[in-house]
Amino acid sequence: xxxxxxxxxxxxxxxxxxxxxxxxxxxxxxxxxxxxxxxxxxxxxxxxxxxxxxxxxxxxxxxxxxxxxxxxxxxxxxxxxxxxxxxxxxxxxxxxxxxxxxxxxxxxxxxxxxxxxxxxxxxxxxxxxxxxxxxxxxxxxxxxxxxxxxxxxxxxxxxxxxxxxxxxxxxxxxxxxxxxxxxxxxxxxxxxxxxxxxxxxxxxxxxxxxxxxxxxxxxxxxxxxxxxxxxxxxxxxxxxxxxxxxxxxxxxxxxxxxxxxxxxxxxxxxxxxxxxxxxxxxxxxxxxxxxxxxxxxxxxxxxxxxxxxxxxxxxxxxxxxxxxxxxxxxxxxxxxxxxx
Numbered sequence: 068x069x070x071x072x073x074x075x076x077x078x079x080x081x082x083x084x085x086x087x088x089x090x091x092x093x094x095x096x097x098x099x100x101x102x103x104x105x106x107x108x109x110x111x112x113x114x115x116x117x118x119x120x121x122x123x124x125x126x127x128x129x130x131x132x133x134x135x136x137x138x139x140x141x142x143x144x145x146x147x148x149x150x151x152x153x154x155x156x157x158x159x160x161x162x163x164x165x166x167x168x169x170x171x172x173x174x175x176x177x178x179x180x181x182x183x184x185x186x187x188x189x190x191x192x193x194x195x196x197x198x199x200x201x202x203x204x205x206x207x208x209x210x211x212x213x214x215x216x217x218x219x220x221x222x223x224x225x226x227x228x229x230x231x232x233x234x235x236x237x238x239x240x241x242x243x244x245x246x247x248x249x250x251x252x253x254x255x256x257x258x259x260x261x262x263x264x265x266x267x268x269x270x271x272x273x274x275x276x277x278x279x280x281x282x283x284x285x286x287x288x289x290x291x292x293x294x295x296x297x298x299x300x301x302x303x304x305x306x307x308x309x310x311x312x313x314x315x316x317x318x319x320x321x322x323x324x325x326x327x328x329x330x331x332x333x334x335x336x337x338x339x340x341x342x343x344x345x346x347x348x349x350x351x352x353x354x355x356x357x358x359x360x361x362x363x364x365x366x367x368x369x370x371x372x373x374x375x376x377x378x379x380x381x382x383x384x385x386x387x388x389x390x391x392x393x394x395x396x397x398x399x400x401x402x403x404x405x406x407x
Contacts, residue, residue, distance in 0.1 A: 069183040073102045074371050077133040077336065081111040083345025084355035085139025086394075088241035091357035092364040093137065094385075098404040106133075110125060110159060112150055114347070121158035127166045130240065131335045135367050136163075138340035139360065141325065144347035161200060167335030169231050169328035170196045172304075173366070174311045174342070177385065178294065179319035189297040191314060192234035193307025200304050222258040222303065227265045233331060234301035235273045237299040243394040244276040244301045245298030249286045249306055262303065286310060291317055315342060322391075323363035339367040358384060361403060379407050387394060 078093070082088030095173035097103060106179065108130070114120050130136060141159060143150050163347030172193040178184030238246040249265045252259030263280070270278050281289060283306045289296055290313055302310060317325035321343045328338040341359030349355055364385055383406035391399055 071102065073104050074134045074373075075129050075132075075185050075368075076103050076105045077109050077136045077175045077294040078105050078107045079136060079138045079141075080107065081141040081345065082113055083140055083144070083347040083350040085111070085141065086374065087139075087350070087353070087355050087396050088227050088341060088357040088360035089137055089139040091396050092225070092360035094400050095361050095380055095403050095407075096376070097365050097379050099368075100375050101371075101376050112143040112147075112155060115154065115365075116143075117149060121154065122162050131167055133336040134371060135359075136338040137364065137367065138338055140343060140345040144345075157202070161294060163234055163338060164195055164328055167338070168196065168330050168332070169335065169338055170194065170229060171327075171329040171331060172311075173233075173237070173327045173329055173367075174314070174324065176314050176318045178317070179323060183291060183317040184294040184314075184319075187294045187318070188235060189294065189300065189303070189314075191300045191307055192230065192237060192313050193302055193311065194226060194230040194304050195222060195307075196304070197221045198304030218301075220258055220305070221238075221257075222261050223276070224261065224265065226239040228260055228269065229406075231262075231265050231269050231301055232252075233329075234299050235276055235328065235362050236332055238276045238299040238342070241298045243298060245279065246270075246273075246276050247279040247281055247286075247297055247300050249281050249283050249300050249310065250304040251283050251306075252280075252332070253282065257301070266301070283310070284359040287313060290314055294318075311342065320327075322356045322359055323362070324359050325366055326334075327363070327366040329370065337362040337370050339370075353397060354392060355396045357396050357399050358387065358391070361400075383407055 079091050088146045141155055172195040175190040178187040199218050199220045201221040202218040203221055207215040234246055238244045250262050252263055314319040324342045326340055326342050330337050339364050343359055365377045365381045383403045389402055
């Protein structure tokens with residue numbers, strides 16, 4: 068059981084099925100004996116459409132002070148064009164990552180029965196605050212035949228090294244410690260060279276870890292054909308974004324995929340979220356699959372050092388048997404609670 072600590076958790080349910088799956092995940096956490104004090108924040112597409120509001124400075128500072136943040140899903144319904152592209156992504160999700168220095172995106176994967184990667188376990192450690200998502204670039208002569216768009220990729224030794232070091236620490240805990248750098252060093256020679264040199268330098272401190280390298284296009288093939296070759300993949304922001312979705316597909320679908328946006332230095336609250344979308348079409352029908360949200364809550368509990376509860380919930384998820392569509396959101400949560 069929990070050691071009776073109370074953890075302050077900010078809850079951003081968001082849009083569509085986000086509030087439903089988040090509520091189910093928190094129900095499972097509490098049933099595992101963890102004491103939470105939660106505060107809800109209305110942020111996402113619904114809030115923007117109502118108030119023209121994304122994330123203000125005062126709210127960002129409030130969020131910084133929590134022990135953790137649980138996020139459900141944000142985004143408008145398919146076909147709703149009232150929110151310009153990038154407003155929520157940059158104004159909320161990326162602003163949280165940059166503002167709280169959530170420099171690690173950690174995504175563990177476990178191949179469920181019947182998936183291409185059935186039985187495989189591996190993780191992707193993605194640098195989360197640099198690369199093309201840092202926002203360097205612009206548009207010149209917009210709307211003319213001479214229009215020019217540039218999008219720079221920012222890679223600092225500081226940012227790369229702290230990501231690589233975290234990945235090695237994760238890899239060193241595996242039964243067969245393996246770390247694979249994924250990049251495109253034959254074309255992206257400046258950024259790729261920095262990543263390669265940092266990996267080689269940090270590897271000296273972790274002699275027990277076997278180090279490998281894949282070009283990102285080759286990694287896309289290997290994830291489908293031979294996922295068992297991987298222990299921990301470490302990569303930059305853009306490649307990690309793409310590979311994580313592919314990994315979710317080959318391990319059973321993004322409906323099972325969890326993620327942690329981490330500040331290991333703990334200078335800001337880390338954020339935990341399932342990587343699926345808001346699925347407005349099934350919102351309110353009690354059909355949403357909460358397993359990814361529950362698995363994200365497991366990562367939150369690990370971060371909060373509630374290890375025993377995290378392990379029990381993870382085992383319940385791994386042993387889950389049942390038809391999600393038949394059980395429904397609440398039914399899945401009760402099924403998991405019965406296994407704790």
